Amino acid sequence: MANGVRDQVLEDSRADILRAAAACFMERGYAATSIDDVARRLGATKGRIYHHFHSKTDLFAEVFRMGMDLNYEAVEPFVHREGPALPRWRSMAMAHVMQMILTKPFQRAVWIGVEMHLRGATTPEQRDVFNKLIAYRSDYGRLFRATLLQGRDEGVFDFDDLSITNQLMFMTLNSPIFWYTERPGETRADTEAVAGQVVDYALGGLMGTREAEG
Amino acid sequence: MANGVRDQVLEDSRADILRAAAACFMERGYAATSIDDVARRLGATKGRIYHHFHSKTDLFAEVFRMGMDLNYEAVEPFVHREGPALPRWRSMAMAHVMQMILTKPFQRAVWIGVEMHLRGATTPEQRDVFNKLIAYRSDYGRLFRATLLQGRDEGVFDFDDLSITNQLMFMTLNSPIFWYTERPGETRADTEAVAGQVVDYALGGLMGTREAEG
DNA sequence: TGATGAACATACTACCGGGTATGTTGTCAA
DNA sequence: TTGACAACATACCCGGTAGTATGTTCATCA
Missing domain, CATH: 1.10.10.60 (Homeodomain-like)
Incomplete structure (x- = not known):
């Protein structure tokens, strides 16, 4: 000791x-x-x-896990809050987006891992390692699904296919890992403003087009 | 001859x-x-x-170019339509999403190319080749920007930063290249229904959250 | 009909990158 | 003090890959 x-x-x-x-x-x-x-x-x-x-795969897996740990840590405090879906969703989404921005390298690694799994571009040994990581990531995704469904029941969200909507929502919320770059002298408030725009866009998507006519 | x-x-x-x-x-x-x-x-x-x-880079570049050619071909007919922004945007977006679905492998290559360029993961020789491809891609992006701005002027779109919104919109519209897989026996109508959901989500994002309170 | 060249296949080289086997150095515990 | 081990560095092996150099076949054309 x-x-x-x-x-x-x-x-x-x-x-x-x-x-x-x-x-x-x-x-x-x-x-x-x-x-x-x-x-x-x-x-x-x-x-x-x-x-x-042990190996390059192992190293990558640990980076992946670290990224997901950070996400869980950030979002979990809000998951079990009682009450209407919208404020809870907003808190979770905001925490998620902030993590995308603040821990971008790790989140990119998570993305890469998911892509590799989807493509099946893994050797047999990598298989089970990746399966566990993907399962971890799927669990995390489920944290949002319940709130999405509750929000639809409450009439605040409007969408058709849950699976597709979930994909679209995460694509939006994750997107800063691709285009966000820190501005010199950027404050926490600045970062949160960017994250807020992302969350608002995602929320708009979840609320549907309403009375709009195209 | x-x-x-x-x-x-x-x-x-x-x-x-x-x-x-x-x-x-x-x-x-x-x-x-x-x-x-x-x-x-x-x-x-x-x-x-x-x-x-000539080389692997050259091969990849031609795949990229082919993907962009397909996009231009699909979207260009709608670009110069007169009238309000919304119906034009919808036509363009729908054409774009359908291309993402129908020519997925090429569109994934385009994505990969953009990623490589952003990361600067290119050798000096690749540089100018990639710069031209990215410029091509940027031109394509501009096709949508004018309509976005017009839509905001008309009050049908509501967003803050154009650059971020453009990123978010394309992320949404491109997303089927990652998660879409053709169902056995899928008809054209089925595919268009999926594309429609994507377009609706993107439209919701562009319209903003309106009177919602979080 | 013979020559020419396009459209490939075959065989080879040089290099790079994952992984391993083997030093080397500093630290702590007895 | 010494031996043992952690925490690395060094040196090496080997499979895979971009690119090249050299056949080979077949259609076309003068």
Whole structure:
């Protein structure tokens, strides 16, 4: 128990690797990122990375998991709030979008992982690792589904196919991972304003077109 | 001029390669797709591909261009229609979404290309090739911007930042390239129903949340 | 009919990247 | 003090891949 400091150093080293890996995966994608790239970014060599992670797949999986952990942590406080759907949905959506912005590299890795799974571009060994990650991610998605359904029952949301709507909503809420870049001198309020626009757009989509005629 | 048949055969062969390449890029991404993969899918060898394309980058660029050509072809007829913004926007959006669905492999390649450009994950030689492709894509984006602004002036659209809204709209309209899969026995009407939901969601986002309170 | 070239296939090279096997160094515990 | 182990670095192997160099076949045309 006297080696609490050692454990902390260990965790710091691991965390540094995860951050560097997330950045690399974001910048070049999974396949185009080499272990040497990650090591170079740290001013280290492959040895350090393979000392902490079994394989490239394992490293990527841990980045993915970290991203999802961050999401859960941010959104979960709002999930079990009683009351009408709309304010709860707004809180969850806002927390989600802020996470997309603030932890972008990890969230991009999550996206890449989902894409790889959808494409089936995984080897048999990767299979079960990925299946667990995707299951994790699906659980997270379910947090929103209940609120979506409640909102439709309450008449505040208006949509046809839940599955498609869920896809569209997440596509909107996730989209900052692709186009958001921090402005120099940007404050928390600025960031929240951007996130607010994203949430409003998503909400508009969920509410439907109403009386509009095209 | 007697070799019209020959030219046709040539174009068919090229087109076959492009289709196979688009499918491979969609399934595995750019980096993870090898020229041998594309050749295997055609029951051919690298020789055939390198006979028609200088490099992997060149092949990818042509797939990208083909995808954008298809989009222009589908949307352009509606762009210059006079009258209010909403019906024109709806026609353009619908045409766009249908293209996303019907030519998904090519559209995924376009997406991949944009991502690669954003990440700057391109070698100097690729630079100018990609810059032209991205410029092509940006022109296409501009087709929608005018209508968005007109719609806001007319009061039918309600959004704050044009740039962000444009991103969100395209993210929505493009999203079927990720989650759409053809159902067995699906008719044209079925497909259009799916596309319609996408367009409606996007329209809701553009119209804003109106009188809703969160 | 023979020559020419398009449209490929085959064979090869050079390099890169995942993974491993083997040092090296500092730290802590007994 | 020493031995053991964590935390790396170094050196190496090997499979895969972009690109090339060189056949081979067949249609067309002079």
